[in-house]
Amino acid sequence: MITLYxxxxxxxxxxxxxxxxxxxxxTTVRIDFASGQQRSDxxxxxxxxxxxxxxxxxxxVLTETPALLAFIAQNFPAARLAPLDDPFxxxxxxxxxxxxxxxxxxxxxxxxxxxxxxxxxxxHEAMRRFxxxxxxxxxxxxxxxxxxxxxxxxxxYTICDPYLFTLARWMEGDGIDPARFPKVxxxxxxxxxxxxxxxxxxxxxx
Amino acid sequence: MITLYxxxxxxxxxxxxxxxxxxxxxTTVRIDFASGQQRSDxxxxxxxxxxxxxxxxxxxVLTETPALLAFIAQNFPAARLAPLDDPFxxxxxxxxxxxxxxxxxxxxxxxxxxxxxxxxxxxHEAMRRFxxxxxxxxxxxxxxxxxxxxxxxxxxYTICDPYLFTLARWMEGDGIDPARFPKVxxxxxxxxxxxxxxxxxxxxxx
Numbered sequence: 001m002i003t004l005y006x007x008x009x010x011x012x013x014x015x016x017x018x019x020x021x022x023x024x025x026x027t028t029v030r031i032d033f034a035s036g037q038q039r040s041d042x043x044x045x046x047x048x049x050x051x052x053x054x055x056x057x058x059x060x061v062l063t064e065t066p067a068l069l070a071f072i073a074q075n076f077p078a079a080r081l082a083p084l085d086d087p088f089x090x091x092x093x094x095x096x097x098x099x100x101x102x103x104x105x106x107x108x109x110x111x112x113x114x115x116x117x118x119x120x121x122x123x124h125e126a127m128r129r130f131x132x133x134x135x136x137x138x139x140x141x142x143x144x145x146x147x148x149x150x151x152x153x154x155x156x157y158t159i160c161d162p163y164l165f166t167l168a169r170w171m172e173g174d175g176i177d178p179a180r181f182p183k184v185x186x187x188x189x190x191x192x193x194x195x196x197x198x199x200x201x202x203x204x205x206x
Numbered sequence: 207m208i209t210l211y212x213x214x215x216x217x218x219x220x221x222x223x224x225x226x227x228x229x230x231x232x233t234t235v236r237i238d239f240a241s242g243q244q245r246s247d248x249x250x251x252x253x254x255x256x257x258x259x260x261x262x263x264x265x266x267v268l269t270e271t272p273a274l275l276a277f278i279a280q281n282f283p284a285a286r287l288a289p290l291d292d293p294f295x296x297x298x299x300x301x302x303x304x305x306x307x308x309x310x311x312x313x314x315x316x317x318x319x320x321x322x323x324x325x326x327x328x329x330h331e332a333m334r335r336f337x338x339x340x341x342x343x344x345x346x347x348x349x350x351x352x353x354x355x356x357x358x359x360x361x362x363y364t365i366c367d368p369y370l371f372t373l374a375r376w377m378e379g380d381g382i383d384p385a386r387f388p389k390v391x392x393x394x395x396x397x398x399x400x401x402x403x404x405x406x407x408x409x410x411x412x
């Protein structure tokens with residue numbers, strides 16, 4: 001049994017969808033960010049970083065979305081969620097996920113989490129103002145240079161797809177008009193129709 | 207033949223060391239950041255993100271350090287640079303590298319590259335001031351919760367080690383006293399003695 005620690009609206013949704021699509025035997029635990037549960041002693045014992053997602057397995061705890069997604073793909077090979085037998089193709093998957101993690105998600109985080117990088121409220125406000133520009137530039141790279149179509153990597157659905165979907169749901173909140181990015185928007189709409197995605201979103205809403 | 211695009215002092219050093227330790231047939235090309243070569247039309251054709259590292263292979267170009275490191279480990283399995291046959295152990299490697307990429311490196315980047323997240327010079331200065339605190343907190347997590355020893359993952363040397371070494375060289379510039387982190391400092395000193403590291407550093411200095 002695998003347990004995913006998650007928070008609604010967070011990037012943990014990507015791993016949640018991937019677990020569902022992998023056919024994994026898993027459960028999820030909601031961490032309540034509004035009450036600061038991610039910084040509680042109990043949760044810091046699970047993940048000393050005080051973040052989600054965290055994946056508790058019988059071998060130990062794993063964190064960091066790109067690592068979780070690759071683990072799910074490798075641990076459930078029958079689900080064919082990544083090109084596991086081709087190091088170059090697998091690296092393309094990882095390159096995409098690493099960009100979402102370290103560039104797109106980070107740019108987004110400057111809207112609400114400026115305290116990670118400054119203790120000056122004026123700087124937080126300056127970061128917040130800039131989010132449409134920095135996040136927009138990252139989406140331009142995805143739309144114009146990274147998205148093969150119909151899925152992120154081309155004909156094969158991979159662990160890149162739930163991750164892209166998860167971050168694409170943040171566009172409007174970041175002041176981005178999704179219509180600027182028709183490939184990503186079309187992908188978001190198609191993802192929303194998948195039963196795995198609907199199930200994960202229903203659990204988040206529940 | 208593989209070609210690594212790199213810049214001295216950048217995180218490309220991690221992939222450079224890994225290629226050397228993999229026994230890869232490779233060459234490197236220096237991109238001159240001082241003259242803005244990373245934004246030149248010629249380089250943007252290699253990597254539209256205008257960053258290093260970029261790895262040119264006969265299959266195409268790969269970017270993002272965690273993806274490159276895993277690719278090098280998988281493409282040169284005889285070098286045993288990662289636990290390739292154990293999805294959980296491989297995920298631990300990836301978790302570590304993802305943290306360096308998306309938390310430690312990002313915190314560091316706020317010292318010199320605040321323009322990525324704001325257009326306000328006062329905010330850039332506020333970010334710069336906070337770097338010892340944010341980078342220091344990330345190093346505390348590495349020292350206290352992530353470093354198994356003697357190598358990052360324990361007895362086995364992996365692709366985590368050149369990445370840790372590369373970022374640990376930034377400590378003093380970030381206003382961090384390495385003596386606060388004895389495990390990481392000891393690791394940095396041992397890494398500096400490896401012929402592969404000395405060779406890569408000599409190429410950077412040349």
